[in-house]
Amino acid sequence: MSSDDLNLDDILAKGAQDADYNGDYQAGFAAVIGRPNVGKSTLMNELLGQKLSITSHKPQTTRHRIHGILTTDAYQIIYVDTPGMHLGGKKSINDYMNRTANSAFVDVDVILFVVEAGRWTDEDQAVARKLKGADAPVILLINKVDKFENKEALLPFIQKVSEQLTFDALIPVSAYKKIGLQAITDEVLKRLPKQAAIFPEDYVTDRSTRFLAAEIIREKLMRNLGNEVPYGATVEIEQFKFDEEEGRWLVNGLILVERPGQKQIVIGKKGELIKKIGSEARKDLIALLDARVHLELWVKIKENWSDDARALASLGYDDN
Ligand SMILES: Nc1nc2c(ncn2[C@@H]2O[C@H](COP(=O)(O)OP(=O)(O)O)[C@@H](O)[C@H]2O)c(=O)[nH]1
Ligand SMILES: [Mg+2]
Structure with a gap:
């Protein structure tokens, strides 16, 4: 990230x-x-x-x-x-x-x-x-x-x-x-000093589009889940590329949770919740990328990621 x-x-x-x-x-x-x-x-x-x-x-x-x-x-x-x-x-x-x-x-x-x-x-x-x-x-x-x-x-x-x-x-x-x-x-x-612009004028953030994409998916997770899961879930983007032939973005997001029970909750009955999360995220991704988007989401268990310094760093929690 x-x-x-x-x-x-x-x-x-x-x-x-x-x-x-x-x-x-x-x-x-x-x-x-x-x-x-x-x-x-x-x-x-x-x-x-x-x-x-x-x-x-x-x-x-x-x-x-x-x-x-x-x-x-x-x-x-x-x-x-x-x-x-x-x-x-x-x-x-x-x-x-x-x-x-x-x-x-x-x-x-x-x-x-x-x-x-x-x-x-x-x-x-x-x-x-x-x-x-x-x-x-x-x-x-x-x-x-x-x-x-x-x-x-x-x-x-x-x-x-x-x-x-x-x-x-x-x-x-x-x-x-x-x-x-x-x-x-x-x-x-x-209170702002007099000086030249720090970022080029067309920059809206210091973060990559890929990072913003992961955050969008995490937002939909946070909003759709009850209190038992959100803090144990994070999102990693595995694929993020523009498919020239199809004229659309291909985005694969991996949702990491800490326990089997959480995985079941995120997926939902007959996969309904993950479908809902996916369709809400896709909408925002289309707005972000200003193009068509094919989004695939997976859920995987990674025990204890939120309390493991190395896992955190590998998941992008290392930027301060
Ligand atoms: N009533 C009201 N709620 C707000 C306002 N601004 C934010 N909220 C709500 O407060 C909650 C927390 O907002 P968020 O921006 O995520 O807070 P943060 O954790 O401080 O970044 C969300 O449910 C927002 O919709 C406001 O001006 N009025
Ligand atoms: Mg905030």
């Missing part, structure tokens, strides 16, 4: 488009930080106007760091979506996700700390504590304000959060209702 991804160091070394630098252009990184399930990925997708990062109502849907790049004539904002920082969960995969989240706010220009309107938990508290040591300015985004009809009702919550951390700006937002998105861009731009 990682070998064919773009290498940020290579891109930075090339100096991007320094020659064209006009003196006013702004570019930099904005890390999206917070506990699981506050809406970080949904928000990033809305800011980009494009679905890059997978989302679901289950915590820990995002496992990898992913850059979403927004380029205009005046600026390039590179949003860094991260797995939610979480407590509990003692497996190697939990370590991996927390390490990924922790490393994401080093070397960024702005931190967007996302919390959920009306809900402040121990995990938010833990993130707030971490942010005290951060160098970059923190903008607090209170997401899901659509849940509150009356803005006044939010005041006690804002008061409480203000006592827990210091932040540079506070913006009530709703990814669902697209409230506050322009304010986020404005506040980020106030």
